Amino acid sequence: MKSILIIGIGSIGERHLRCFQSTGRCRVAACDPSAALREKISSHYGCEAHASVEDALAAGPWDAAVICTPANTHIPIARTCVAAGLSVLIEKPLSVSLDGLDALATEAESSGRVVRVAYTHRSIPTNIALREIVQSGQLGSLKHVTMVAGQNFPAGRPAYASTYYAQRSSGGGCIQDALTHLLHLVEWIVAPIETVYCEASHQALETADVEDTVNLIAKLEGGIPASFTTNQFQAPNELTLTLHGLKGSARAEIHRQRVGLLFLGDMEWTWTPLPTEERDATFVRQAKAFLNACEGKPDHLSTLAEATQTLRVNLAALQSSDTKCLVAISH
Numbered sequence: 001m002k003s004i005l006i007i008g009i010g011s012i013g014e015r016h017l018r019c020f021q022s023t024g025r026c027r028v029a030a031c032d033p034s035a036a037l038r039e040k041i042s043s044h045y046g047c048e049a050h051a052s053v054e055d056a057l058a059a060g061p062w063d064a065a066v067i068c069t070p071a072n073t074h075i076p077i078a079r080t081c082v083a084a085g086l087s088v089l090i091e092k093p094l095s096v097s098l099d100g101l102d103a104l105a106t107e108a109e110s111s112g113r114v115v116r117v118a119y120t121h122r123s124i125p126t127n128i129a130l131r132e133i134v135q136s137g138q139l140g141s142l143k144h145v146t147m148v149a150g151q152n153f154p155a156g157r158p159a160y161a162s163t164y165y166a167q168r169s170s171g172g173g174c175i176q177d178a179l180t181h182l183l184h185l186v187e188w189i190v191a192p193i194e195t196v197y198c199e200a201s202h203q204a205l206e207t208a209d210v211e212d213t214v215n216l217i218a219k220l221e222g223g224i225p226a227s228f229t230t231n232q233f234q235a236p237n238e239l240t241l242t243l244h245g246l247k248g249s250a251r252a253e254i255h256r257q258r259v260g261l262l263f264l265g266d267m268e269w270t271w272t273p274l275p276t277e278e279r280d281a282t283f284v285r286q287a288k289a290f291l292n293a294c295e296g297k298p299d300h301l302s303t304l305a306e307a308t309q310t311l312r313v314n315l316a317a318l319q320s321s322d323t324k325c326l327v328a329i330s331h
Contacts, residue, residue, distance in 0.1 A: 002026040002063040002291055007077060009034075009049075009287055011157065012091060013068035016118075016264050020066070021045060025291050033292055045272050053077060057084050059205070064089050064114070065295050067091060070164040071171025075100040078115065080178040086147070087114035088284065088312075093176045093314055094307040096235040101308055108304065112297060114293045117307035121185040123285040125274045126252040129259045130241065131189045138261075139245030145190055145226035147182050149239040153212070153232035161207040168318070173210035175200060175317050182228050182239075183218075184310040190243065191221040193313045195328050200318040203232035204277065216317055279305045 005016040009032040018269045021028045030041045030049040038049035044260045050056035057080075064087040067077050067178065075095050082104065094117050095101065120277075121127050134137065154160060165172040177200070187193060196218045200211035213231040220226055239254040248263035257276055258267040286301065293299040300308075316327040 001296060003061065004028050005031055005060075005062045005065040006068060007031045007053060007065050008091075008271075009058070010039050010068065010163070013066070014151045015043065015283055016068060016287070017041065017047070017088075019047060019049070019280055020287045020291075022280075022284055023287050023291065024191055025288070026063075027249040029059075029062075031055065036210055037187060053080060055062070057081075063087050064088060064290070066118075066290075067130035071176065072169060072268060077106060079104050080135055082111055082113045082115070083112070085113070087294050087299075089116050089118055090307075091118050092307070093171050094304075094311045096171055096176070097315070098308070098311065101304075103121045103309075104289070105308075114290075115204055116290055116293055116299070116301040117185045117304065118286060119181060119188075119302045119307065119310070120282050120286055121181050121254075121326075122188055123282045123289065124254060125277070126254050126259050127185060127189065127241075127258055128300070129272070129274065130243070130250055130252040133250045133259070133261070134243065134280075137249055138247065140247030141241055142222075142224055142245045144184055144244040145224060146292060146317060147186060147226070147228045147230075147240070149178070149182055149228075149230040150234040151232060153178075158262070160205070161225045166208040166210065168210055173200075174212050174214050174230065175321070176314055177229060178216050178229055178232055179216065179317065180314050181309060182230065182241075183216075183313050184307070185218070185241065186218075186228075186255045187224060187310060187313070188302070188306070189241075190226075191224060191307055193218045193226070195326055196313060196316050196320050197326045199293060199324075200315040200317070200321040203231065209322065214317075214321075215304050216312075216320075217229065219283040 042049040065081045164170040198216040200214045203213040204213040216228040251260040289299040320327040
C-alpha cells in the first residue's frame with residue numbers, strides 16, 4: 001500500500017484524506033500546524049498527524065503528498081516534497097505566480113517523481129463524457145463555447161472570509177477559486193486559451209473584498225471564441241457547458257448530471273443521464289487516478305504543464321480585470 005501525506009487539513013484537506021483512505025489502496029497521515037485540527041483528524045480517521053512538513057517528512061517514508069495549503073505556498077512545499085523523493089498532488093490553483101515552476105518541473109523530471117494538479121472537474125462523469133464526444137468528431141469543427149456557472153459559496157464555506165479566499169495573494173477571489181476550474185475544463189476538453197478579456201467585481205459576499213462575479217471572453221487555439229459567466233452568491237448551484245460545432249451541439253449540465261446532443265436538423269435535445277453521485281465520488285476517482293499515476297499507470301489528471309497553462313490564464317484574467325484590457329497568454 002502507498003503511504004500518502006496530506007499537507008493542510010482544512011476543509012479540502014480533510015476531504016482528500018477521507019477519500020484517499022476510502023480507496024483501500026493507501027495509508028494516510030496528516031500534517032497541519034493547528035493542534036485542534038490534528039486532534040480532530042487523528043481521532044476521527046485513526047491516522048497520525050504532524051505539526052510541520054519537516055516533522056512529517058522525518059517520520060516517513062512517504063510515497064506521495066497531497067498539498068492543500070494556501071496557493072502561495074504550493075510550489076515551495078512541492079519542491080521540498082519532490083526533493084525528499086515524494087510524488088505530489090497539488091490543489092488548485094497551482095500557484096499565484098510562475099515563480100519556481102520551471103525548477104519544480106526540472107526537479108520532478110530528473111527524479112522521476114509524479115506531479116499532478118487537483119482540477120477535479122476532470123474526474124466528473126459528465127465532463128469525461130463531453131470530452132469523449134468532442135474527441136469522436138461527431139460535432140464537426142468546434143466554433144463556439146459557452147460556460148455559465150454559479151453557486152452560493154457562503155452556504156458551503158461559511159468561514160470563507162477567514163480562509164485563503166479573502167486574499168488574492170493566497171489564491172482567493174472568484175477568478176482563482178472558482179473560474180480557474182472552468183477555464184481548465186474548457187482547455188482540457190477543447191483547446192488552450194490564447195487571449196482573455198475579463199470584467200470582475202465584488203457584488204455580494206460580505207467581509208471579503210475580492211471579486212465574487214466574473215464575465216470573461218476568451219479566444220481558444222484555432223480562433224474559437226468562448227465566454228465564461230460565473231458568480232459565487234446566486235441561489236442555484238449550477239454549471240452548464242455548451243459546445244457548438246458545424247454538425248451539432250453538445251451540452252453538459254453538470255448540476256443535473258446529464259449530457260445532451262442536438263445535431264443539425266434535430267428538433268429536441270437528446271439527453272443521456274449519468275449515475276447520480278455524491279460529491280466525494282469525484283474526489284475518490286481523483287485519488288484512485290493519482291495512485292495509478294504513482295504506480296506508473298495511465299491517469300486522466302492534470303499534468304504540471306497543463307496546470308501551468310491554466311495558471312497563465314488565471315494571471316491574465318486578473319491583469320485584464322485590473323487594466324480593462326485584452327491580455328494575451330504569455331509563454
